[in-house]
Amino acid sequence: MTLTKGDAARPPGRGGRRSHVPGAGTEHAAAVEKAQREMLHEGGSTVAVRTAAHGSRQRIGADVVCEAILRQGVDVFFSYPGGVILPLYDVLGDYPELRHVLVRHEQGGAHAADGYARVTGRVGVCMGTSGPGATNLVTGIGTAMLDSVPVVAITGNVPSALIGKDAFQEIDINGITLPMTKHNYLVRDADELPRVLAEAFHIARSGRPGPVHVDITKDALQQETHAQHPTEDDVAAGLPGFRPTMGGNHRQLKLAAAEVARAERPVILAGHGVLHAGAEDELRAFAEKIGAPIAWTLLGVGAIDERHPLAYGFMGMHGWKHVNRAIQSADLLLAIGMRFDDRVTGNVRTYAPYARIVHVDIDPAEIGKNVAVEVPIVGDAKRVLAALLPMVDAVPAEGRAAYLEQLADWRRESEATSWHGSGAWRDGTLSADYVVQKIGELTDHEAIYVGDVGQNQMWLARYAGFRHPNTHVSSGGLGTMGFSVPAAMGAALGGTGREVWAITGDGGFQMTLQELMTLVQDRIPVKIALFDNKKLGMIRQWQEIIYAGNFHSAHLLGPDYLKLAEAFGMPAVKATRPDEVDDAIRFAQGVDGPALVWFEIAGEQNVFPMMPAGKGLSDLIEHWDGPDE
Amino acid sequence: MSAEPTASPDADPGAQDAPAPDAPGQGAPAHAVPPPRALPGGGDQRLHRLVAIVVDKPGVLNRVASLMRARNFNIDSLAVSRTDREGLSRMTISLHGDDVAVEQAIKQLYRLIDILKVQDVTGEATVEHELAIVKVRVTDSNRAEVLKLVELTRGRVLDVAPDALIAEISGTEAEVDNFVACVRDFGIRELVRTGAVVMTRGGASIEEAVKR
Incomplete structure (x- = not known):
């Protein structure tokens, strides 16, 4: 039997098309069927005819999201598109004052929002689609939670009629973010969006700051709405359970x-x-x-x-x-x-x-x-x-x-017994603390310095020499490797007027280096100082001192970072000797846009002093005379 | 994925370690070896009853349960219901812990946006009630004995079948415990308990104390 297109649309049998949705004929079943068709992008969108000029079409949930962000004084957000958040991308063009940064992975977007928030004091905003887009945000949300950083993470979710049906890219992201956010929401109705988003920003920044996650179903993003944004007073009045104590008793x-x-x-x-x-x-x-x-x-x-x-x-x-x-x-x-x-x-x-x-x-x-x-x-x-x-x-x-x-x-x-100030480490290779100190000096201690996690993070905190608040950004609580480059990206878009340096080890750098492409595409002027000891340095240090020199998985291969940077189209320079450090830093400073400085540092330098786990502050290890030193 | 291995929390930190303070030098207190710093908590474990007034919204119970799990508090029982006030629900949370740990649990509960008021009524004058329904195995020979027992413990029979009867008992947790122990020898086929609900005696009202 041959079916023509027309035949398929008119199946045999008693008149209308037979539905396989459970409970066929009910209102719920009809909603599920409609949602399923929309997921496959069959049939027309619920949005009225789209025109380029905002205002000449119906206002929908996605518009509310953009309006709410702008009302908070936030002018940039970090996101990655996907099926159910496309309605938002469909209206973004109508908000040219809202800068969208297309990250290369949602984790990078979450860290960027975090970095933006830490240096500006404003709320950082990141977005992703449902399913993997949402779960990719999770590490960044957790990072913001542990460090009390005001971030609003927005995700799309499948149409509300499909929730709970394991639809394509459906995951219970609300259940996932619940224990790692200050509060979270699932919105199925566009009329609720103005209130929920205003509450989300209010909660994120008030009292002890922290991340708030707002999950919005696709149909809510597409739904027409006339709901107005509440005033800040209305928002506070609507949250009787959230009254931070400000003044001391x-x-x-x-x-x-x-x-x-x-x-x-x-x-x-x-x-x-x-x-x-x-x-x-x-x-x-x-x-x-x-x-x-x-x-x-x-x-x-x-x-x-x-x-x-x-x-x-x-x-x-x-x-x-x-x-x-x-x-x-x-x-x-x-x-x-x-x-x-x-x-x-x-x-x-x-x-x-x-x-x-x-x-x-x-x-x-x-x-x-x-x-x-x-x-x-x-x-x-x-x-x-x-x-x-x-x-x-x-x-x-x-x-x-x-x-x-x-x-x-x-x-x-204590300062005399540290490595502080010596350009070459004991084996003659480049000393990391010296490089950090030089970056501080050559930037007049006026830049923003974004650390990663591990030895580089400790060297940065110890030796860069900080003079201003909110110029040091670090993942302290969660200790998230790969934080530095994307967080620096957000910091650089904060409009602080400061130079931004990402200080990272080769381990963390390799975790999120896809964001190099974002930096290049958007010309975000982050200067990356890559501390390459070809090791997971802190792992190596712990293994040397606590695990009797059993260096399992501490050694880490990396690419030729000059070629890597070249492939991304990013200017890069390499320094391996103390006398090359100043020029390398100045090279990066001279680049209009992002740049990478590859410091090949000592392979076995440790961060001292060090307090071993379970010991006290009086039990510091100040040097180690192991087989390597 | 941290480069820094996590320090495992010391199970009994410092129990054996002699404190090794830094030389305090001049101006420091005279005693050379101070006692170990007291850790928060560590007191006697006892049953606490918390009453929480929460916003009646989907997911609030999940938030409370998730928080208690994540913070390592073990809930003995949890009873939830609406109040007579629009939009407010009431939870009675029973948990074991020392006073400091329970105080920490209360502070953590207050971090939830939907929690309006939490009160630890342990040690206060309260009325406390719990309901249990028990399906007891009976035979023709012991049915009368079971019925008598139910009557003596001020229980009530809800259903009688040839091989079982269902009895309800309400009272304090101890009274319910006692009843359950009494019928256990006959054979308990099913048991359900609501968990305790409590209310402080006198005119004070936790609901009226909620600022709205």
Whole structure:
């Protein structure tokens, strides 16, 4: 039997086409059938005739998404198209003021949104389609969650009638992001989009920032809607369960002031919360008034200009020895916007054994979570420090002279025993800390420096020399390798006017190097400093010191990175000797657009000091006399 | 995919380690070897009853359950229902833990946007009730004995069949436990318990305390 097209459309039997959808004849079945046809792009779209000029067609859910982003003062987002998010791409052309960056992998988009948010303080936006597009965002969402970065991740989902039917590219992304977002939404109705998106941005940036995920079904993106955007007041009023505590409790502030008055060896611990709150001035004024040194966490880098006399240094597992000594001998820790992560405390039982602790954090759940504290204060770092400042007595310089002199001695001693400053490592190859220091110097410490994860991350935090808040970007909590290049891409589009350097190892670089193409295509001026030791350096270091030199999988082949960059169309240069470093950095600075500097560094250089897992801050390893050294 | 191997949390950190503080130097407290820093928690484990008022939205139960799992809290029972107020639901969460751990659980619950109010009513004057329905195996020879037992424990028979009867019991958790223990020897074919619901005595109202 031969069927013509016309025959196929008119099947044999009793009149109309027989439906195989369960429950045929019901409203639900009809919706499922319609959705299935739309998934195959059969039949007309529900959108009215599309015209180039916005306004001369019906406003649909996808328009609401664009409007909502623009209303937040966000002018760029990072995304990758796919089947169910195409309705959004269909209207994007009507919003020329909204820059779309076509990333090469959704993970890169999520990190870019993260980097954008960290340097601008605005909410970063990334998008992806359903299924793999959404799951690819997950690592970036998790990274933003662990570091409390305001990101709104938007995904398309299959038409609502198909949800739960394992449709093409359907995954329960809401279920996946639930434990790693501040909040998440599934929207099936375009009329809800203005409220949901406004709430998403509000929640992402208010209180302790964090990522919010909004999943939107394809039919909601296509649905006509007249729903208006709510005001910020309406949004806050509609969220009775979300009322962050901003000002510290006065009684607790008085207790804190009393602790400060009693303390002889106070140390201030500054975390990411100081930067989130924009509390750098208050922090400095407070430290100066009470004569206390400031130590910082990895994400607290930049909370104070490192040249300030009370800026003492980076703490924790790979922090400076003098900083950890100061913490271990302190009688009072004033922890501001940090969470006593295990990389900061080591073994909690031996952490700061003489110290009473005042802990200021905007998230009550952080207080008393990892360490028991004497004075908890829930509030925003800026407001708490501003309130505390007039309540504490000024300590005259001579009052702390002996203490600060001892700290200065410790500092001189600890800096003298590090590799800091020597161009060649002990085997004559390029020393990584020297390169980081040079990048800092040649950029006048005015750039934004985006670290990856591992040794490069620690070298960056220790040696670049930070002077400004929000110029250091690093995946601290989740420790996401491959973060650097895409996050730098977002940072470079933040409009800060600063040069942006991605500092990465060869391991992390190989995880997300597809974004080189995005940098080139969009001419995003990221300068990449690739620290190539042909190793997973931190893995190698742990294996050398903790796993008795069993170097399984630590050695890593890489491509010829000059040829790689050339293939991508990116200018690149290689440096292998200390005397080539300056020229290589200047070469990259001279390029109008992205550039790669390939530093071939020592293969077996370790980051010291190092606190082994399970040990305390007093158990630092400062050098290693293993078979290789 | 971190380059940095994760430090395994010390099971009993510092229990044996002598604290090795840095030389405190001048101005430091006099005692040379301080005691190990107290860890949060570590107190006596006991049953806690939490009452939570939540926004009545799809997925809230999932958020609570997911959070408790992810934060390593083990829920003994969870009872959820609507309240008489539009849009508000009530959860009674029973869990074992020391006071500090439960306080941490409450703080974590407050991080959920849909949670409006959480109260730990443990140790407060409350009324507490739980319902159980038990299908007990019976024979002609012991049916009368089972019926008598149900009556004595202020239970109620809901269904009688030749080889089984269904009894309901309501009361405190201890009363329900006691009933279940009594009928266990006859053979329990099925058992369902609602989990405890509690309410504080007196005029105070957690629902009225919710700011809307």
